[in-house]
Amino acid sequence: MMKKKRKFNVVHQNENNVGDRISELDNGVLVNILSLLPLKKAVASSILSRRWLYVWTNIFNLNIEAHLITTKRKTKKKNIELESKNLKFVEWLTDVVKKQHKAPKIDQFRVCFRCLGPEFDCFVRDLIEFAMIKRAHKLELDFALGNGDDPILGSKYSFPEKLCQKHIGFESLQVLEVKSVNVSGGVIERLLSNCPVLERLSVYNSPALHGLRVFGRASLPLKCLVIRQCHLVGRIEIDSATNLVSLYIERAFETNLVLRNVPKLFEVSMIDWCNYCTKINVIDQVSCCLSQLEILRVGRIVEVSKIGEVIPNPILTNLKHLHLPVDIRCKYVFLDLNSIVEAVPYLQRLVFMLSYVVSYLDY
Structure with missing residues (x-):
């Protein structure tokens, strides 16, 4: 019995000597740790001890997430409750961001609001201005609906055009x-x-985007352009974007893509949602840079027996990754690959995305 008791006492003594090792770290290390957390959790760390009271005020990543419920179509009593709840959050966030945060610059500013109503437009604009004043390197605005955004109706929030006329902070945005x-x-x-x-x-689900023109200049640094679920885009024209290396376009209807003078472009993805309405040949749209492409993703479903019509006669010596969706009903999916081997002799990765196209003839 005495031996067991002495053993217990030794363990108990070691536990008392452990202490708070995290609080002993340098401020810079603690700031790095808190910068990985959502803003609410980072601010909540201030209650741990006096040592942590103001550490969060120097974080360089601000990740703001909230469910701001619009007060429309509710009972009067419910409206009052929601307005009070939203007002408390807005006041809290305004105080935290504008008054308590002390870091002169921030790397990332992310705002993720669900069910955002038009009554919050001025509040969001102030947040964007704050990010620009802090010279944020990355700005992310995510205002999708709580249960998945509507690809047709889209968002109720419009990016403030007046901010585009101001030059405060935009020189740091990457x-x-x-x-x-x-x-x-x-x-x-x-x-x-x-x-x-x-x-x-990167632009995702913007009903206001009907067309886009990117006319480059020698100093245009744009390297990656992503357009996803912007279903009303009729034309995208990119001219003299000399630093562009990656282009991703996801579409549901016809989008006319015009490319000129894109010498560094090596990755192109053209993903179609509705293959039956796609009549424009993707290969024709990227013909000016086809020989330099290393990665090509085609979203239009094709028959393997007609791949020769998709891949042109000139040999593509630089193409290494090819993604093609094929109709799963085709009997010769993995047999007629000679056209690909001949057209792309140095291909390293070939991906067949098996799909099933529903036709009126199936009924």
Whole structure:
């Protein structure tokens, strides 16, 4: 019995000597840790001890997530409750962001609101201005609906055009991602003009985007352009984007793509949602840069026996990755591959995305 008791006492003594090792770390390390957390959790760390009280005020990544419920179509009593709840959150966030945050610059500013109503437009604009004043390197706006955004109706929030006329902070922006935000082609063009170091632009589900023109210049740094679920885009024209290396377009209807003078472009993805309405040949649209492509993803479903019509006669010596969707009903999916081998002799990866096209003839 005595031996067991002494053993217990030794363990108990070691436990008392453990201490708070995390709080002993340098401020820089603690700031790095808190910068990985959502803003609410980072702020909540201030209650741990005096040591943690103001550590979060220097975080360089601000990740804001909230479910702001619109007060329309509710009972009067429910409206009052929701308005009070939303107002408390807006006041809290305004105080945290504008008054308590002390870091002179931030790397990433992400705003993710669900069920965003028009009554929050001014509040969101103030947040964007704050990110620009802090010279954020990455700005991400995600205003999709709580249960998945509607690809037809899209967002109720429009990117403030007045901010495009201001030059505060835009000279530091490298990455801009907008999801379920109404942004027109004109706004995007002005953003490209006012963002001298913008390398990545991603637009997801924007009903206001009907067309886009990217006229490059020698200093245009844009390297990656992503357009997803912008179903009303009729034409995308890219001319003299000398630094563009990756282009991703996901479409549901016809989108006319025009490419000129894109010498560094090596990755192109053209994903079609509705293959039956796609009449434009993707290969023709990228013909000016086809010989330099290394990665090509084609979203239009084709028959393997007609791949020769998709891949042109000139040998594509640079193409290494090819993604093709094929009709699963085709009997010769894995047999007639000679046309691909001949056209792409140095192909390293071939992906067949098996799909089934529903036709009126099936009924």
